[in-house]
Amino acid sequence: MLSTQQRAARSSFFLVFVLLVLATTITRNVEGHVRLECPPPLSGKTGEKIGPCDVSTDDGLLQSFPLQANALNTVTWLESISHPGAPVRFALSREGGGDSNGGEAATGFETCLLLDHIPHDALSRPTYRNESSWHRSSITLWIPDVQCERCYLQLISVMSDAAHGVPIDTKCAYRANTNNVIEIAETPESDFPACPAVYHSCSPVSIDGTIPRNDMDVCNTTEFEDQLGWPLTPRDNPDLYEHSIYYNRGDVGLYSTTDATLRFVGSPLTDATCTNTKYCDPDVSFEEILAIPDAAAYISLEGSCASVVKTKVEAYVPPAAAAVDSTINSSTSSSARTLTQLMIPATTATLTLLLMILFLGK
């Protein structure tokens, strides 16, 4: 027979164990999807659903990344959890002033779309817990003759499958969240329900053109598409490519494995060929509708982010830590980093011990 004390000890051990398992599961289930890579985003977050940016206030630590006006600018992004057929859209805010989520800057995104319906790479198979495995894609944007000191390049990624509330054979419309944004320009009204799950990521950028961003009420997205020779436009196919309206798993692509550029566009995924929500083997499910010409402007590698496409994917480094790294010498900074890494398990162990003492003391 066990003594009461032994029983108490056993049950508290059990409780602590359960708590630890719970804690681990909760951290593992962090929703993840996509973030900008270059230009660098305000945070390393891939799962921000509310938007319009990935953080609510821009602390100003990250320098504005220069983009060229009247020019092609390659950009890259990373996927942390793959979602077949989920498109990406780029937009440009108004002049910032430090507030990426609310206020003046954020009012501009819905009236300045740079490019929409950028296909999802069918080959994307990242492992969420290993940031080096996150999947890179790239596209080259046309940046118009705009001038801003610190505006925000926004990437949104729209979950368009049934598991995320967009039933097969239906469409959803992206509706910017209007709760925390003053006087946001609403996404044009449509008959389609709002897309329930959309991820947001923003990079502060400076652009060296002549027309101040805040003097442009509405950008001419058609003009940008023409500059790029972009094939996925509402004019070409209003059923599939209306701006900010997305068909169930409708944006499928195949990208180059060597330089992350778009190579083929496929027709929407169907349940006949794939029902998996994380990966659809292109050998089985990819139906080519377009091969991208090598000379297409939107896959040309241009601007400061172009060289990134051939580098190894690395974990996000917060701007504060990056600044510290460059001012103190490497041996100090690496030991500082190891220290924070050690502190996490140490804290967990201390908490466990405290909990055990509490339960045993009863």
Ligand SMILES: *[C@@H]1O[C@H](CO)[C@@H](O)[C@H](O)[C@H]1NC(C)=O
């Ligand atoms: C993380 O992913 C990279 C790139 O795919 C791979 O080389 C590396 O071995 C992975 N690390 C772990 C711990 O699995």
Ligand SMILES: *[C@@H]1O[C@H](CO)[C@@H](O)[C@H](O)[C@H]1NC(C)=O
């Ligand atoms: C937008 O650009 C297109 C193509 O360059 C042009 O045909 C159209 O007239 C422009 N629209 C506006 C409102 O300026």
Ligand SMILES: *[C@@H]1O[C@H](CO)[C@@H](O)[C@H](O)[C@H]1NC(C)=O
């Ligand atoms: C880097 O740190 C080492 C030891 O902490 C020190 O001896 C060395 O002078 C430092 N180097 C610089 C450039 O500060």
